Amino acid sequence: MRLSLCYRYFTLKLGELRCVRTPGEVVAALADVVGTPRKGGTDIQAALLSSFALIRDAKREDPDLARASIVLITDGEAPVDGELVRRAREEASDVAISVSVIALGEENPVLRQLVARQRARGERAFYHHMDDRRLADLCRGEATRFTVHGRFEEVGTDAWKHAIDDVLVELDDLEASRRNRLRGNEYAEATASADGARALEEAAARDHHALERRYARWFPRLDARTVPVAAMELTTEEAGDRDAVRIVLSTVAEVVGELGGDALHRRSDAIELAERLLLDSRLSPARYRGFLESFGNHLADELEAVHAAVAGPDASFAHRLESAAKTT
Structure with missing residues (x-):
């Protein structure tokens, strides 16, 4: 080449x-x-x-x-x-x-x-x-790294409600992780018993559930075949948000589809990448999620591409073939 x-x-x-x-x-x-x-x-x-x-x-x-x-x-x-x-x-x-x-x-x-x-x-x-x-x-040589979260742009009751809800959910997840870390000594003792493997699996499952909940908030599941797109036209600002979110989701699907590891690691990578991309898109996490809640049906195909990428290379490849067939 x-x-x-x-x-x-x-x-x-x-x-x-x-x-x-x-x-x-x-x-x-x-x-x-x-x-x-x-x-x-x-x-x-x-x-x-x-x-x-x-x-x-x-x-x-x-x-x-x-x-x-x-x-x-x-x-x-x-x-x-x-x-x-x-x-x-x-x-x-x-x-x-x-x-x-x-x-x-x-x-x-x-x-x-x-x-x-x-x-x-x-x-x-x-x-x-x-x-x-x-x-x-x-x-000035002061920008040595990129921040994960973008600026919080919205003002008003609804925006603050979204932000507070996000913080509360994150605190719940952090508390669950803290409790699991405090059980570290219990894990070590459990490995010495006949039920050690089961205890470790149960402990890991708690973190897995927290990750699953966080992933579901970032990438809700929609069915493009059954969810109708709203008949009303998007405003200029809403159309701009749609384009920005589309770029974020498409990039996440493309990058995660090339990564190795298991599905849990790919879920974590998808969330981290989305957070970083929001900064480029000038969207806060709350505004991103708010758009998906209100107009997610406009981006059902892009969300499905993320889910396919997380599921693994075979599912991601099959989804790309299906999408290509739709556009031809």
């Missing part, structure tokens, strides 16, 4: 395309990226359309080219015709082209929806947002 990595800058004008093929060229590219101040306007649409054209030309020169990935890094402050970009991407060539976005400072709803549509079709793409405060921390 051959892999080519190219990059270029763009403002209102498109910069020169540069490709890197050796470690030395990679180091030189990094020095160019961080060492050259640039400023100017932004024409995101022209940059995307030009990239599609470059891929089309590359396909003519190399018939073996099978896949191309575009990672757009932008502040997002530019008008983009989403339908035009979608058509241009599909018409560029028979190469599978994925478009991922890293949004700096401002977000562009059209770009976020572009990624969400790809994820909804089972394609690999990602969306990552970094706000101005995080960028400032990075520039």
Whole structure:
């Protein structure tokens, strides 16, 4: 397999395309990226359309080219015709082209929806947002790790109720884990008895049940075949939340489907990954769960993909085949 990595800058004008093929060229590219101040306007649409054209030309020169990935890094402050970009991407060539976005400072709803549509079709793409405060921390060298939970954005009685309910449930789970840890000496004694194995299994089962409850809160089970989608149209804000949650769920399903371990470990990995992705999506855990409670039927397929990934590689593969059959 051959892999080519190219990059270029763009403002209102498109910069020169540069490709890197050796470690030395990679180091030189990094020095160019961080060492050259640039400023100017932004024409995101022209940059995307030009990239599609470059891929089309590359396909003519190399018939073996099978896949191309575009990672757009932008502040997002530019008008983009989403339908035009979608058509241009599909018409560029028979190469599978994925478009991922890293949004700096401002977000562009059209770009976020572009990624969400790809994820909804089972394609690999990602969306990552970094706000101005995080960028400032990075520039000062203070952002050394990503926090697990996003900001609590909501205000009002309902939002606080969701938050308090979440905290109370987490406290219940923590208390159960604490009690199990205090039984450590009992576990050691139990191993010396004829019933030791049974005692250990019963103790482990308590933690398993806590994990099952937590997993069910994060990824409720819905049946896309029997749960009708609400007839009313989503508001602009609700549609934005839907796209964000769709990206989170699709990413969780894709990543967890590649992980090893048993189903319990995959459940734990799914929850941890979802928490981290919410920060990028600018959603709090309470807002995420609130959307699933109210509009989860819009995302029944994505939730089912998570459950299939947790069940194991065979179930995940079967679900991807079924989803592909639906889209063809």
